[in-house]
Amino acid sequence: MNGYTHIVIGGLSAAIPIAISIAEKKLAFDISAQHAYYPLIGMLPALAGSLGPDIDLPNSKGGKAVRLFLKSSITFFGIASLGLAVYLCFIDNLIHPVNVLFPVLTVFVLLCLIRLLLPIAKHRRGTHSGLALLIIMLPILYIIGYMPDTTLTDVLFSIWVGFCIGWISxxxxxTFNRKGVPWFYPLDKRHYHIANIVTGSKRERAFRNVCIVVFSAVYLAILLLA
Ligand SMILES: [Zn+2]
Known part of the structure; x- marks a missing residue:
């Protein structure tokens, strides 16, 4: 599928928790005793995540967009880590570094790792596998298990969950595309697909429109059943 279709479906997927939050009249969902997901914060990362697996195509719209997103995020979190370290060392010794510096530094290291792994990826291989999806989702378990109970952690948690929603979408x-997805790569190198839609074809446009209609019906059902 092309980048536009992925962005639309990623956005539609991330809007489901937003519809639930509107129906339940609350801004966040409790994921564990300490951590909450804010669906509004997760929306933008979901759009980035929806282009994520095509990062292995350096010349595709998605590949370029995600590389730019990664580069700017690494710069942002790098400068933020450095600034926070200086602030905590020389200006403020009341805030415990583990509450602020630790989460920001963790995201910085994760983003750098993803950037380093990029050249290894081949299209529809590594980045489109179920294995890559599991690796991408690992930080969620890490945040729930080890990150301190702060608002900053909830924000980072929401960013990462949103990114994963986009990636899954x-x-x-x-999987509806003719080329399919190697869900079980590297154990099984076959590409699985349940439809034969060709990228950039009229059928892809129709597929996108059907998705918009189906998701809209889901939002409506959520709002009416709440
Ligand atoms: Zn793809």
């Missing part, structure tokens, strides 16, 4: 959408 990409793999599901590509």
């Amino acid at each position: 990409h793999l599901l959408a590509d």
Whole structure:
């Protein structure tokens, strides 16, 4: 599927928790005793995540967009880590570094790791596999298990969950594509698909429109049943 279709489906997917939050009249969902997901914060990362698996195509719209997103995020979190370290060392010794510096530094290291792994990826291989999805989702368990109970952690948690929602939506959408998705790579190198939609074809446009209608019906059902 092309980048536009992925962005649309990623956005539609991330809007489901937003619809639930509107129906339940609350801004966040409790994921564990300490951590909450804010669906509004997760929306933008979901759009980035929806292009994520195509990062292995350096010349595709998605590949370029995600590389730019990664580069700017690494710069932002790098400068933020450095600034926070200086602030905590020389200006403020009341805030415990583990509450502020630790989460920001963790995201910085994770983003750098993803950037380093990029050249290894080949299209529809590594980044489109279920294995890559599991690796991408690992930080969620890490945040729930080890990160301190702060608002900053909830914000980072929401960013990462949103990114994963987008990533999953990409793999599901590509499963309708003729090329399919190697869900079990590297154990099984076959590409699985449940439809034969060709990228950039009229059928892809129709598929996108059907998704918009189906998701809209889901939002409506959520709002009416609440
Ligand atoms: Zn793809």
